[in-house]
Amino acid sequence: MRIALLGGTGDIGEGLAIRWARDTSHTVHIGSRKPEKATDRAEDYREELTDRGFDVDVTGSGNEQAAAEADVIVVSVPPQYAADTVETVSDGLDEDDIVVSPAVAMDRDEAGFHYERPSAGSVAEEIATATPDGVPVVGAFQNLAAGALTDLDNDLDYDVVVTGDDSEAREKIQTLAEEIEGIRALIGGPLAVSGEIEGITPLLINLAMNNDGMHDLGIQFK
Amino acid sequence: MRIALLGGTGDIGEGLAIRWARDTSHTVHIGSRKPEKATDRAEDYREELTDRGFDVDVTGSGNEQAAAEADVIVVSVPPQYAADTVETVSDGLDEDDIVVSPAVAMDRDEAGFHYERPSAGSVAEEIATATPDGVPVVGAFQNLAAGALTDLDNDLDYDVVVTGDDSEAREKIQTLAEEIEGIRALIGGPLAVSGEIEGITPLLINLAMNNDGMHDLGIQFK
Numbered sequence: 424m425r426i427a428l429l430g431g432t433g434d435i436g437e438g439l440a441i442r443w444a445r446d447t448s449h450t451v452h453i454g455s456r457k458p459e460k461a462t463d464r465a466e467d468y469r470e471e472l473t474d475r476g477f478d479v480d481v482t483g484s485g486n487e488q489a490a491a492e493a494d495v496i497v498v499s500v501p502p503q504y505a506a507d508t509v510e511t512v513s514d515g516l517d518e519d520d521i522v523v524s525p526a527v528a529m530d531r532d533e534a535g536f537h538y539e540r541p542s543a544g545s546v547a548e549e550i551a552t553a554t555p556d557g558v559p560v561v562g563a564f565q566n567l568a569a570g571a572l573t574d575l576d577n578d579l580d581y582d583v584v585v586t587g588d589d590s591e592a593r594e595k596i597q598t599l600a601e602e603i604e605g606i607r608a609l610i611g612g613p614l615a616v617s618g619e620i621e622g623i624t625p626l627l628i629n630l631a632m633n634n635d636g637m638h639d640l641g642i643q644f645k
Numbered sequence: 646m647r648i649a650l651l652g653g654t655g656d657i658g659e660g661l662a663i664r665w666a667r668d669t670s671h672t673v674h675i676g677s678r679k680p681e682k683a684t685d686r687a688e689d690y691r692e693e694l695t696d697r698g699f700d701v702d703v704t705g706s707g708n709e710q711a712a713a714e715a716d717v718i719v720v721s722v723p724p725q726y727a728a729d730t731v732e733t734v735s736d737g738l739d740e741d742d743i744v745v746s747p748a749v750a751m752d753r754d755e756a757g758f759h760y761e762r763p764s765a766g767s768v769a770e771e772i773a774t775a776t777p778d779g780v781p782v783v784g785a786f787q788n789l790a791a792g793a794l795t796d797l798d799n800d801l802d803y804d805v806v807v808t809g810d811d812s813e814a815r816e817k818i819q820t821l822a823e824e825i826e827g828i829r830a831l832i833g834g835p836l837a838v839s840g841e842i843e844g845i846t847p848l849l850i851n852l853a854m855n856n857d858g859m860h861d862l863g864i865q866f867k
Contacts, residue, residue: 534837538844580867584852610855611848615756619848622760626833626841630806630866633832643865644852645802 424599427493429454429486429508430500432464435525438572439497439564439603441468444479445575447602451481454489454512461485475575491515495523495599497564502528502546506553518557521592524550524617525564527624535632536625538618545617547586559592561585562617563600563608565624568639579605581641584620586611609644646821649715651676651708651730652722654686657747660794661719661786663690664825666701667797671821673703676711676734683707697797713737717745717821719786724750724768728775740779743814746772746839747786749846757854758847760840767839769808781814783807784839785822785830787846790861801827803863806842808833831866 426443428436431453444451453468455461461483468481483489490496490512500508505526509516516522524547528539543549547562554560563585571577583600585608587593593610600608611620627640648665650658653675666673675690677683683705690703705711712718712734722730727748731738738744746769750761765771769784776782785807793799805822807830809815815832822830833842849862 532837533835535834536841537838538841584848609852609859612757612851612855613755615754616759616848616851619758619760619844619851622841622844623848626806626838626845627866629834629838629841630831633834637831637866640866643867644849644859644862645865 424495425450425452425493426495426497427452427454427489428497428499429489429512430498431455432460433499434569434573436497436499437464437468438567438569439499440481441472441575442572442603444468444472444481445477446604452489452493453481453483454486455483456486458483458485461489487512487515494519495521495596497523497525498550499525502526505546506549509550509553513555516555516558520558521595522550522554522558522560523564523596524560524562527565527621529625535629538622538625540618544615545621547614547617547621551614559587559589560614561587561592561596562614562620563596565621566627566642568627568641570639571641579603580643581606582643583608584611585609586614586617586620588613646717647672647674647715648717648719649674649676649711650719650721651711651734652720653677654682655721656791656795658719658721659686659690660789660791661721662703663694663797664794666690666694666703667699668826669824674711674715675703675705676708677705678708680705680707683711709734709737716741717743717818719745719747720772721747724748727768728771731772731775735777738777738780742780743817744772744776744780744782745786745818746782746784749787749843751847757851760844760847762840766837767843769836769839769843773836781809781811782836783809783814783818784836784842785818787843788849788864790849790863792861793863801825802865803828804865805830806833807831808836808839808842810835
């Protein structure tokens with residue numbers, strides 16, 4: 424399978440890219456608005472993995488090319504750019520592809536971080552409105568801390584919740600998530616319940632701010 | 646310490662009552678709109694604990710009396726009655742008391758359960774608006790499944806997030822929560838971040854509905 428990480432030069436994109444490159448045989452492709460930046464970062468990730476003894480192929484290009492060539496397109500850009508980013512790559516999407524939303528919209532005030540629920544109900548649903556009809560959209564990976572993912576010395580032990588209206592697409596992403604060592608992926612339901620999952624991320628930051636010794640938090644359900 | 650569980654005849658009230666009665670030396674008092682129902686249920690809880698070899702005292706009365714005599718008042722009623730219930734007992738509250746909000750407002754549609762955020766921001770903040778000035782309000786226990794709490798054969802292993810604007814009150818409830826075996830209590834921040842915690846509860850129900858073998862789910866942060 425070929426995975427594109429749009430905005431894959433950012434920290435959550437980096438984390439998913441290097442985990443998939445290390446733990447699976449899937450092809451990982453970094454996308455960016457600036458192709459050169461994507462190529463450079465892809466080389467950084469490759470080098471880090473080579474230094475650790477993994478001989479993997481991570482490539483980079485503009486977002487449009489990355490999306491057109493991929494089977495799974497992860498929109499790992501800041502939430503305010505998510506829908507626009509999908510629109511710019513939409514010509515390269517077809518019904519066999521799966522668009523994945525890991526983004527969360529938050530704001531901060533004196534009390535801490537809050538979930539800023541988009542009018543569509545969630546960032547995942549906002550992305551769905553920008554995605555061509557027939558191309559499945561799946562929400563996943565919202566509650567993973569970039570700091571935990573990007574540090575390959577850190578053994579993961581987290582749950583991910585996967586939502587989507589197309590159950591086949593949802594199960595493919597569930598499998599793809601569980602191929603990362605230390606991730607268990609649970610089914611949350613249709614895309615319309617993504618808001619409750621996105622809303623956990625600001626809570627994770629608040630907990631890290633308010634409890635000594637806690638950082639880069641994730642969740643487990645039991 | 647004397648703990649009142651207003652609406653303590655319901656399942657979350659029952660769960661907290663029997664856990665505190667079993668695991669601590671605090672006095673547990675069941676409140677209900679109907680004093681006789683509270684007395685009957687208190688006897689049920691006492692009998693269950695006696696059968697298990699615990700000699701504890703659990704008493705029952707009307708909500709007003711329960712609140713007036715208690716140091717910690719847990720508003721374990723359905724969310725739509727939470728503010729009204731606090732108003733009916735407000736004459737018995739003073740600045741040394743702590744009002745605790747474990748309630749979550751949810752609705753359900755064909756996609757699953759959703760968090761129904763009150764206009765105040767959370768049920769905890771809604772309760773705060775109904776509580777006399779100077780009486781601290783703390784959010785806690787929202788993400789514990791009643792089914793897990795009420796089954797005393799079930800060893801707990803869950804996190805609870807505690808929010809509140811009065812840090813002393815918040816820490817008292819943190820301690821009270823951790824006195825229940827198997828509970829770790831984390832500080833979430835001021836009361837204004839309670840919504841993100843309440844929002845987890847519908848997700849827990851959605852996960853139980855969509856994943857085989859999962860039920861009465863709770864959460865852990867790590």
